[in-house]
Amino acid sequence: MKGYVVGNAIRVHFARRAQLSRRKLRHLIRRGSISLGIGLVFLAAVFTIAQTLGRLLGESAWATLLREGLLIVGWVAMWRPLEIFLYDWWPLLGEQRLQERLSRIKVRIVYKGSERVDEDAERIGGAALQESRNRVIPQ
Numbered sequence: 001m002k003g004y005v006v007g008n009a010i011r012v013h014f015a016r017r018a019q020l021s022r023r024k025l026r027h028l029i030r031r032g033s034i035s036l037g038i039g040l041v042f043l044a045a046v047f048t049i050a051q052t053l054g055r056l057l058g059e060s061a062w063a064t065l066l067r068e069g070l071l072i073v074g075w076v077a078m079w080r081p082l083e084i085f086l087y088d089w090w091p092l093l094g095e096q097r098l099q100e101r102l103s104r105i106k107v108r109i110v111y112k113g114s115e116r117v118d119e120d121a122e123r124i125g126g127a128a129l130q131e132s133r134n135r136v137i138p139q
Contacts, residue, residue, distance in 0.1 A: 007107030
């Protein structure tokens with residue numbers, strides 16, 4: 001009966017962790033969408049300002065420098081939203097999938113009932129002796 005309880009506790013633990021990972025992924029995608037919307041509006045505004053300044057100041061070197069600098073600022077504002085959608089979600093999805101698989105594992109508890117004293121458990125204070133004899137082995 002103990003094995004069933006321990007196995008069930010392990011599965012519930014990883015099911016909860018998978019649920020937390022799903023929540024983190026949804027939050028990241030939501031934040032990325034909002035950031036992308038803000039970034040696109042900012043890029044469009046900076047592009048419009050750069051074009052307007054280009055027409056007002058002509059084709060001087062300073063006007064070109066200002067126009068190109070504004071465009072660079074606009075694209076830098078897009079950095080984080082693009083980073084979220086290109087790279088940041090992969091590790092969270094991998095973690096979620098791993099935890100979902102772990103939430104379905106079969107657990108087998110193997111008891112090794114030797115009377116030999118575990119030196120590490122004795123050094124710690126003997127409290128871990130019983131725990132070291134019962135080992136949880138995922139299958």
